[in-house]
Amino acid sequence: MSKNIIVIGSGFSGLSAAAYLAKAGNKVTILEKNDSPGGRARKMNVSGYQFDMGPSWYWMPDVFDHFFADFGKKVSDYYELLRLDPGYKIVFGPNEEMSVPADYEELKALFESYEKGAADKLDQFMKEAAYKYEVGMGEFVFKPSHNIMEFADLRVLASLFKLQMLSSVTTQVEKLFQHRHLRELLKFPVLFLGATPEDTPAMYTLMNYADLKLGTWFPLKGMFQIVEAMVELNQSLGVEIKTDHVVERLEVNQKNITTIHTNKGNFQADIVVASADYHHVEQKLLDAPYRMYTEEYWNKRTMAPSSILYYIGVTKKLDKLLHHNLFFDEDFKVHAHEIYKDAQWPSKPLFYACLASKTDSNCAPEGHENLFLLIPVAPDLKDDPQIKEKYFHMIMDRLEAYCETDIRNHIDYRRDYAHSDFIQDYNAYKGNAYGLANTLMQTAFLKPKLKSSKVKNLYYTGQLTTPGPGVPPAIISGKVVATEISKQR
Numbered sequence: 001m002s003k004n005i006i007v008i009g010s011g012f013s014g015l016s017a018a019a020y021l022a023k024a025g026n027k028v029t030i031l032e033k034n035d036s037p038g039g040r041a042r043k044m045n046v047s048g049y050q051f052d053m054g055p056s057w058y059w060m061p062d063v064f065d066h067f068f069a070d071f072g073k074k075v076s077d078y079y080e081l082l083r084l085d086p087g088y089k090i091v092f093g094p095n096e097e098m099s100v101p102a103d104y105e106e107l108k109a110l111f112e113s114y115e116k117g118a119a120d121k122l123d124q125f126m127k128e129a130a131y132k133y134e135v136g137m138g139e140f141v142f143k144p145s146h147n148i149m150e151f152a153d154l155r156v157l158a159s160l161f162k163l164q165m166l167s168s169v170t171t172q173v174e175k176l177f178q179h180r181h182l183r184e185l186l187k188f189p190v191l192f193l194g195a196t197p198e199d200t201p202a203m204y205t206l207m208n209y210a211d212l213k214l215g216t217w218f219p220l221k222g223m224f225q226i227v228e229a230m231v232e233l234n235q236s237l238g239v240e241i242k243t244d245h246v247v248e249r250l251e252v253n254q255k256n257i258t259t260i261h262t263n264k265g266n267f268q269a270d271i272v273v274a275s276a277d278y279h280h281v282e283q284k285l286l287d288a289p290y291r292m293y294t295e296e297y298w299n300k301r302t303m304a305p306s307s308i309l310y311y312i313g314v315t316k317k318l319d320k321l322l323h324h325n326l327f328f329d330e331d332f333k334v335h336a337h338e339i340y341k342d343a344q345w346p347s348k349p350l351f352y353a354c355l356a357s358k359t360d361s362n363c364a365p366e367g368h369e370n371l372f373l374l375i376p377v378a379p380d381l382k383d384d385p386q387i388k389e390k391y392f393h394m395i396m397d398r399l400e401a402y403c404e405t406d407i408r409n410h411i412d413y414r415r416d417y418a419h420s421d422f423i424q425d426y427n428a429y430k431g432n433a434y435g436l437a438n439t440l441m442q443t444a445f446l447k448p449k450l451k452s453s454k455v456k457n458l459y460y461t462g463q464l465t466t467p468g469p470g471v472p473p474a475i476i477s478g479k480v481v482a483t484e485i486s487k488q489r
Contacts, residue, residue, distance in 0.1 A: 002026055005485075006260055006269040008247050011039025012471055013462040014275030015230040016067065016478025021273070022237035023071065024486050029269075030234070031245040031262060033427075037231050039275075040426055040433075041471070043224035047413045048365040049313045051372060052223040055471050056354045057324070059210045060137070061217055063472035064226070067479070071233055078229030079219040082359065087216035088324035090188070091402055092181055096329075099322065100185065102215055114179045121176045125186070128172075129209035136206045141467035141476050169197040169205055184328055191376065195302065195437040196336045204438060218323065218359050226471075247276070250285045256457045271457045273481060278448055278464035280427035290454045302442060303379045304434030304469055305339050306419050308391050310373040313413030318355060318369050320403045325353040329398060335376075340437075343378035345387065351375045351395045371407075373399075380430035383418035392416070434470075435463025443468075450481050451488075459485060 003026045007018045010032040022028045036042055040054035058064075064075055075081060085102035092098070101107050111118035173186045187197040189207035219225040231241065244264070250272065251259040260267040274281040279298050282291045330348040338346045354372040357364040364370040375391055400407050419431025436442055450465045452458040461481040463469040 003270040004268065005029070005271045005273065006031060006267055007273045007275055008260075008281065009033075009039060009275035009462070010037035010231075010241060010243075011275055011462060012041065012226075012230070012474035013478040013481075014039065014273070015227070015234060016475045017273050017275060017461050017482045018239045018478075019071065019230065019234050019237060020479055020482030021485065022234065022239045024482070026271075028234075028237075028239045029267070030239060030241045031247055031260070031267070032241065032243045033246045033276075034425060035243050037241055037243065038224060038227035041223060041227050043222060043227075044311065044415075046415075047313055049311075049368070049370045049413055050222055050356075050363045051311045051370055052356065053309075053311070053417075055223055056356070056372060058217040058219060058223065058226075058471075059207075059214065060472040061214060063137070063475055067475050068229075068233070070479075071237075073233065075229075078232065079221065079225035081217050081219055084216045084218055084323055084359065086322060087211070088326060089322045090181070090185060090326045090328055092184075093329045094401075096181075098181055098185065100212070104213065107212060111177075111182060114182055115177065118177060118179070118182060125172075125176055125205070126209060126213060129205045129207075130213065132203050132206035133209040136203055141473060141480075167202040169200045169202050172202040172205055173197070184332055187332075188326060188328075190438075191305075195304070195439050196340050199302075199340070199437075199439050201438075201443065216324065218356070220360050221362060222356060222360070247285060250281070250290075250455075250458075252287065252290050252455055255290075255455060257455055269457070271459070271485060273459045273461055273485070275460075275462050275478070277427040277429055278460050278462065279429035281460070284427070286455070290452075292452060292454055293448065298429065302340070302437040302439050303430055303432045304437045304463075305376040306379045306381070306422060306428075306431045307417075307433040308375045308377055308383070308388060309417040310371075310388075310392055311413070311415040311417070312371040312373065312411055313364065314369045314371050314407060315367070315410045315412050316369070316405070316407075317367065318371070318403055318405070318407070321353060321355045321358065323355055323358045325355070327351045327353065327395070327398060327402070329402075339376060339378045343380065345381060345391075346375070346377060349375045349377070349391070349395070351398075353399060368412075376433075377418075379419070379432040381419055383420055383431075385416075388416040388418060429464075436465075436468065438468045450477075451484065 005021050005026045005028045007014045007030045010030050018028045018030050042053045044051045044053050086099035090098045108119040111122045169190050189211045190200045190204050246263040249261040250257050257272045335346050335350050338344050352374040357370045422428035422431045448465050450460050459481050461477045467473045
């Protein structure tokens, strides 16, 4: 039976859920609070520069392939992908840097150059990571995680040992590799999951397989091409996307949402899918009797980091930078401690520099660069212009020293973005940038549930529920919730 379904939010999970629900024959409307779709993956065009405001890494290309294939489409129907080679660069200090090659044999040679025997150990490590990717991405992430019994069949139980769920990423990496540079290269991808390598289950070394085997890619014209592709697909399926529609209240009668109140009128729906911030929907849009979780519960969750972001237009070329550049030239453990253990503004932060114009000249005027800088920081900090200015100059000193050129006097556009902006634009809980950290106690059925137990026709999707943070998991989350709605209805 066809249902009238409202999806709140047009991030990747919302666009994914809407497409699958429309394909199943439902009438679907997306309500988006901002003036363009995409959620945190918005695009900003200003002064001749183009910036992807959110995600900038294209990993796990198979997830995107599978999504579009479910609708009889291919990625190439919508955008052109380019594999980056080197995938990225890590700067460890003066005259210490590592460019990560796309070719696996070249990568093995790189490992061997740092540590005798490391090439063979990399083969062993990647074999385990490939298994985790196959099982984790093939089975675990598609479970709705209602309860532990979903993981209780013999085949899954037999996999748990090989998945190393009770060991940490740090333990598995440091067991095989001694050199600091190799260790930090293999630990860095889990930072996308929102926790330290010490607190992240070793299952998530599957990210190393995604990184080093499946590769780092870039959709020409920018990451917003993915959003535009998903929007085009949704519209072809009859989905209506209403921007500038702020949901203000969800009215519940007899345990069903009967009216969605917005700044532009009221909507009725048989089913509501919340792709917006889970905490915001629960605590701000629902009356107290219909909330599954208390404010105390949310306050005890381990959130992924927030970020200070700088979108910068530079009127000169920056030849020493690649598309993706990681500055690990300060102590990794100290910065991680200041994010996760003793939340504070970092003393000497690591940072990330993205130069999409290195790959696609359309991202900046001729002879210019679009520079995107990111510092991961603890959530729930109070940002202000002085803080942003302090950290801008702190990392710019190091960036200019590395590039051996003046940058600050060649800036013709700059926009800063931090906690208060994440809250204003996305209702992000504590100003987080990535959602809920993937710690052991916040994995699978231990995450906030995708189906409300208090409201019969309310479901959740996105980075605060199953399967977790990141663009591919968000797309999968949309499919999981749509599948559950189809099964239960």
